[in-house]
Amino acid sequence: MKNFPTFHRKLLAWYADSARDLPWRRTHDPYRIWISEIMLQQTTVVAVIPYFERFLARFPSVDALAAADETNVLRLWEGLGYYSRAKNLLRAAKAVVEKHHGQFPSDIEVLQTLPGIGRYTAGAIASFAFDIPAPIVEANTLRLYCRLLGYQSDPRSSVGQKVLWTFAEAVLPKTGPGRLNQALMELGATVCIPKEPRCGICPVSAHCHAFRDGTQSVVPQQKSKKVMTAITEVSIAIRRGPKYLLRRCPLNERWAGLWDFLRFEIAGDSKSVDTAHLTDTVRERTGLIIECGSQIAELKHAVTRYRITLKCITAIRQDGRLKSGNDWKWVKPADFQKYPLSVTGRRFAELLQRDSM
Ligand code: SF4
Incomplete structure (x- = not known):
């Protein structure tokens, strides 16, 4: 692309009017910028806003976050998904406090040594907070x-990444790079949208190769679609007196660090549940002998490449002692809200809570 000054002028004028x-x-605080950027990975702006506000109200500074308990951080993150982001936030906050005296580094190389901060997030923090001309490439x-350049090859390949990062660096002005980066992201998010980009109102259409060539609908090259596999799982809420059994998911499991009712995959279609198999599996995994109760819900959700039908079943402990090697807790329904749960775990917990009232 030629004539960057004109490109900058048009883009920044549009940003001032339309962002x-x-x-x-509204801030140059690297802590707030960092939290927002981590939350925005894989999540929409609309979904992030209430989480961001709650998180900042609870942990207003990097020191407050560094001193937090992981359970409380995960509880505030609950529903945003990709929970390793929350765990990395906590680890990175501790590193900022311990290694950088509580001050966010402004150097992009140093920023990338912090857990969960990659090249894009480092560039966002450095440019938005410190106005350093650091390039950014995100979704x-x-x-x-790709559209400005008319880049038709795979943008996720190493060659494609090189082309895009080189452009991201070249497009930045020496003064005000942070604002320009924000304007580029805003244009991508609101005008140069995936389907039917709004080229008619685009401030930089005169600089766009895809617009000139009419190739907006085929650029960028699409990722190959994920093949989803359908599976059935059960979630069993085992009751002992007024309490239910929760288990903290260990590091090697989906939702590591969150709590959940006992959950496992079962064979077969989503219509039938073999209760003898359930009681045997529960005994093997927990050491408890149970009597299965009723199925109180069937929830559908997707995780990575799995489309899951989840059968939520109640059960009563008859006998047996809990096996060691797991983090178990017997919890009253009124106390479920103290524990971070997955979205489906929370829905099941809410049903049990409602039934216990
Ligand atoms: S002209 Fe269209 S395709 Fe090109 S940058 Fe603007 S919105 Fe995107």
């Missing part, structure tokens, strides 16, 4: 840069 007023844009700017 959304988002809470993390929205990847699409925008």
Whole structure:
């Protein structure tokens, strides 16, 4: 692309008139910018705003976050998914306090030594907070840069990444790179959208190769679609007196660090449940002998490449002692809210809570 100054002028004028007023844009505080950028990975702006506000109200500074208990951090993260992000936030906050005296580094290489901070997030923190000309390429700017350049090959290949990062660096001005990066991301998020980009109102259409060639619908090259596998799982809420059994998911499991009712995959279609198999599996995994109760819900959800039908079943402990080697807790329904659960775990917990009232 030629004539960057004209490109900058048009883009920044559009940004001044049209940008959304988002809470993390009203600050140069690297802590707030970092939290927002981590939350925005894999999650929409609309979904993030209430989480961001709650998180900042509870942990207003990197020191407050560094001193937090992981359970409380995960509880605030509950529903955002990709929980390793929350665990890395906590680890990175501790590293900022311990190794950097509580001050966020501004150097992008140093930023990338912190857990969960990759090249894009480092560039966002460095440019938005410190106005350092650090390039950024994330989902929205990847699409925008491909179209501006008319780049038709795979943008996720190593060659494609090199092309895009080189462009992201070249497009930045020496003064005000943070604001320009924000304008590029905003344009990608609101105008140069995946389907039917709004080229008619785009401030930089005169600089866009895809617009000139009419190739917006085929650029960028699409990722190959994930093949989803259907599976059936059961979640069993085992009751002993007024309490139910929860287990903290260990590191090697989906939702590591969160709590859950006992959950496992069962064979067969989603219509039938073999209760003898359930009681045997529960005995093997927990050491408890149970009597299965009723199925109180069937929830559908997707995790990575699995489309899951989850049968939520109640049971009563008859006998047996809990096996060691797991983090178990007997919890009253009124106390479920103290524990971070997965989205489906929370829905099951809410049903049990409602039934116990
Ligand atoms: S002209 Fe269209 S395709 Fe090109 S950058 Fe603008 S919105 Fe995207």
